[in-house]
Amino acid sequence: MLKQKITLKHIAKELDVSISTVSKALKNSEEISRDTKEKIQAFAKLYNYKPNNIAISLKNKRTKNIGVIIPDIVHHFFTTVVRGIENYANAKGYNVIVCLSDESFDKEVINMEMLANGSIDGFIMSLSAGTEKNKDFNHLKEVTQQGIPMVLFDRITEEISCDKVLIDDMQGAYMATKKLLDEGRRKIALLTTEDFFSVSRNRNKGYEKALRDFGLGLDEDLVLRLPFMDIDEHKISEFLNAIHPDAILSVNEIFGIYGMRVVQRKGMRVPEDVSIIGFTDGLLAKHANPSLTSVAQHGERMGEIAANMLIERVENESDEVAYRTKILEPTLIERDSTIN
Amino acid sequence: MLKQKITLKHIAKELDVSISTVSKALKNSEEISRDTKEKIQAFAKLYNYKPNNIAISLKNKRTKNIGVIIPDIVHHFFTTVVRGIENYANAKGYNVIVCLSDESFDKEVINMEMLANGSIDGFIMSLSAGTEKNKDFNHLKEVTQQGIPMVLFDRITEEISCDKVLIDDMQGAYMATKKLLDEGRRKIALLTTEDFFSVSRNRNKGYEKALRDFGLGLDEDLVLRLPFMDIDEHKISEFLNAIHPDAILSVNEIFGIYGMRVVQRKGMRVPEDVSIIGFTDGLLAKHANPSLTSVAQHGERMGEIAANMLIERVENESDEVAYRTKILEPTLIERDSTIN
DNA sequence: AAAAATAACGAAAACGGTTTCGTGTTAATA
DNA sequence: TATTAACACGAAACCGTTTTCGTTATTTTT
Numbered sequence: 001m002l003k004q005k006i007t008l009k010h011i012a013k014e015l016d017v018s019i020s021t022v023s024k025a026l027k028n029s030e031e032i033s034r035d036t037k038e039k040i041q042a043f044a045k046l047y048n049y050k051p052n053n054i055a056i057s058l059k060n061k062r063t064k065n066i067g068v069i070i071p072d073i074v075h076h077f078f079t080t081v082v083r084g085i086e087n088y089a090n091a092k093g094y095n096v097i098v099c100l101s102d103e104s105f106d107k108e109v110i111n112m113e114m115l116a117n118g119s120i121d122g123f124i125m126s127l128s129a130g131t132e133k134n135k136d137f138n139h140l141k142e143v144t145q146q147g148i149p150m151v152l153f154d155r156i157t158e159e160i161s162c163d164k165v166l167i168d169d170m171q172g173a174y175m176a177t178k179k180l181l182d183e184g185r186r187k188i189a190l191l192t193t194e195d196f197f198s199v200s201r202n203r204n205k206g207y208e209k210a211l212r213d214f215g216l217g218l219d220e221d222l223v224l225r226l227p228f229m230d231i232d233e234h235k236i237s238e239f240l241n242a243i244h245p246d247a248i249l250s251v252n253e254i255f256g257i258y259g260m261r262v263v264q265r266k267g268m269r270v271p272e273d274v275s276i277i278g279f280t281d282g283l284l285a286k287h288a289n290p291s292l293t294s295v296a297q298h299g300e301r302m303g304e305i306a307a308n309m310l311i312e313r314v315e316n317e318s319d320e321v322a323y324r325t326k327i328l329e330p331t332l333i334e335r336d337s338t339i340n
Numbered sequence: 341m342l343k344q345k346i347t348l349k350h351i352a353k354e355l356d357v358s359i360s361t362v363s364k365a366l367k368n369s370e371e372i373s374r375d376t377k378e379k380i381q382a383f384a385k386l387y388n389y390k391p392n393n394i395a396i397s398l399k400n401k402r403t404k405n406i407g408v409i410i411p412d413i414v415h416h417f418f419t420t421v422v423r424g425i426e427n428y429a430n431a432k433g434y435n436v437i438v439c440l441s442d443e444s445f446d447k448e449v450i451n452m453e454m455l456a457n458g459s460i461d462g463f464i465m466s467l468s469a470g471t472e473k474n475k476d477f478n479h480l481k482e483v484t485q486q487g488i489p490m491v492l493f494d495r496i497t498e499e500i501s502c503d504k505v506l507i508d509d510m511q512g513a514y515m516a517t518k519k520l521l522d523e524g525r526r527k528i529a530l531l532t533t534e535d536f537f538s539v540s541r542n543r544n545k546g547y548e549k550a551l552r553d554f555g556l557g558l559d560e561d562l563v564l565r566l567p568f569m570d571i572d573e574h575k576i577s578e579f580l581n582a583i584h585p586d587a588i589l590s591v592n593e594i595f596g597i598y599g600m601r602v603v604q605r606k607g608m609r610v611p612e613d614v615s616i617i618g619f620t621d622g623l624l625a626k627h628a629n630p631s632l633t634s635v636a637q638h639g640e641r642m643g644e645i646a647a648n649m650l651i652e653r654v655e656n657e658s659d660e661v662a663y664r665t666k667i668l669e670p671t672l673i674e675r676d677s678t679i680n
Numbered sequence: 681a682a683a684a685a686t687a688a689c690g691a692a693a694a695c696g697g698t699t700t701c702g703t704g705t706t707a708a709t710a
Numbered sequence: 711t712a713t714t715a716a717c718a719c720g721a722a723a724c725c726g727t728t729t730t731c732g733t734t735a736t737t738t739t740t
Binding site: 357359399458 | 717718719720721722724725726727
C-alpha cells in the first residue's frame, strides 16, 4: 500500500532521460523540447510528483519556515499573535514552527538552539519571564550574529538590535487611567506584576504619568505587585479591603477579572462603586459580568506586522536596512465595567 | 559581523583531515584515534559547531518535525492540546509545526500538502468544520497511503484508518445530563451546533440517552442548533424565552456562557432557577459568574497521548501494529452553575 | 562545403551531512 | 621473514534537488 514518494530520479529512469532534463522540464525550461516536456510533465502529473521540501531547503539554504517562540500558548494574547503570524506567513508560503518557552529561560534557549541549526529562516519571539528576569540575552545575540533575522514582539529588550513590534504600553495605561480620572475617580488601585516585565513597567509608568498630569502623585500603597502565576485571590482581597479604591487598573486581563470578583463579593457594584479597566482584550473581558473595559493590544495585527517584517528581511538579502521598531497604538475598548 | 555557520567541510579543511574523519570524530567513533578526536572535538567546540538539521533530515529521511493542523488557535481546547503535544514532542526532540485550517476545507488541504512533501514525519490533526461538512477525506487518505503516520483527535472520522484519540463525548453529555436530572430538573434545554460535527452528534446522543434512561423522551423543541460562528445571542434569548427550561446543557463553553447571561438577564437565578452545564473546561467557565459546571475534555492529556502515539509510529518502522483509538473519560467539574 | 550557430540534452558539482568500503601503515603472528 | 591483523583514516556514494557547463547533432550562415 505504501505508495513510495516519487522523485526526479524515478521519473528520469522511467522515461529514460537524465535527472537534469526532468528537473528542467518540470520548470518549463526553454532548454527542453516541447515533446520531452509534455511527456515528462504528463508523467509527473500522473504520479503526482511533488518536489521534496527538505532537498530544496538544503539546496537554497531557505526553509520557508518561521520559528515562533512564545512563553505560553494557553493565553489569549499570544494566541491572537500566532494567528496573525500564521495568516501572513501562510499567504507567503511559509510554515510556522511554534515553540513554547513556558516562561522558562532554559526552555527558551533550548528551543532556539533546536531551531537555529537550519530549521528556520528567522525567528519571531516574545521573551519568557525567566529571560526578562535574569536579563541574559546571549542566546538572542548569538542567533542574530549568525545572521538569522529576528523580530521581537511585546516582551522585548533594548539589548538586542533587531526589528521589534509592540504596543505603546505606557500610552495604553495612560489612556485607561485618564478615563478613570475623567470619570471622577481619584483612588485608583493598580494591579500589576513583578517588576521584571518590561511591559508592566511601561504600563506602570503610564498610570503614574496620568496621575501626575492630573495633579495627583503616585501612592505606592495603591499598587499591588503580584506574581504572574498562581494568582492568590486572597491577597487581592486583602489589598482591596485595605485601601478601598474607587477604581482599579489592571495590567492584564486576569487580575482585572479577579479584582472585579473581589469587589463584587464585598457587595460593591461595578461600575457604580468601582470602575475597572484591564489590559488585553480577550474572551474573559468580553464575557465577564459586567464586561470588562480593556486596553486592546491588537495581537493579530502585531503578528501580521512581525511576520511581514521578518519575511522582508529573509527575502531581501540587502541586509543593511536599519532595524525598525513598530509601535502600535493601543485602543481602549469601553465596556460595562466603567461608566458610559 | 555575519559569523558564517561552520560546517564539517570547514573543520576538515582547517585541520587538514577528511570530512569523514571529522564526522566520525564528532560522533566519538572508535575508528578515530584519541589524538585526532580530541583535536577535532576541541576545534568544533571552539567554533560552536552544530550539525545542520536540514542536511541530517535529508540523509535520514527524518525531520524530527510534527505537523499539527487545527481549526483555530484562539480556542482554549485546541490550545491546551497543542500544549500537550509540545510538551511531549519537545521532550522527545521533536519540533511542532502548527498550521491553522481556520475551519476551512481548502486551507486544511493546502496546509497538508505543504507539509506532506518532506517537512514533517507525521500529522496530528483535528478536522475543520468545512471538512466535517462536506465529508471529503481524500487529502487524509492520500497522506496515509504515502505512509505518513497520522493521529486524529477530537474531531475525527471513521473513514480514515489511523490512530485516534478523543474523549467519550456521549458519556460526557450523559454524565452532565444525568447530573441535571438528579437535581430534579426535567426540562433540560440543549444548546448544540449544526449536525455535521461528529463531536456534537455524540454529545446530543448522550443527552438523549440520559433522558431516555430517566424515562423521558427527546423533545426536539428543547434543542437549539446554532451555527458555530457568529453567535446570535438574540436567537438564544428567543429560544429560552419560548421554552422556559429549568436547566441548560451546552455542547461547548461559549453557548453555555451565552445561555447563562440570557437567563440572568431575564431575572432568573443560576443555579437556583436554572442549572447550566457546558463542555470544555476553559477560562470562561472558570471565571464566569457563577462559575460554570463543565465537562472537562482533558486537552493537554489528549495532546500528550496523540504525540506519544505518533512518535511511536514514526520511530517504529514496524508498521503493522494495529491502529489504536484511545478514548478518554470525560470529567464533570462541578461548579456554581449547578446545585451543590 | 566548411564554419558557425542553435537546439536538446546529460554530466557533474553543490547543498551538509552519514556511512560503507577501501587502503596504506604499523604491529602481531606464523 | 613473510603473512596477517589491527588501526586510523580517506574516497565516494547517497539523500533529492538545482544549475552550470559541456557535448552532440542538426541547422544556418558564408
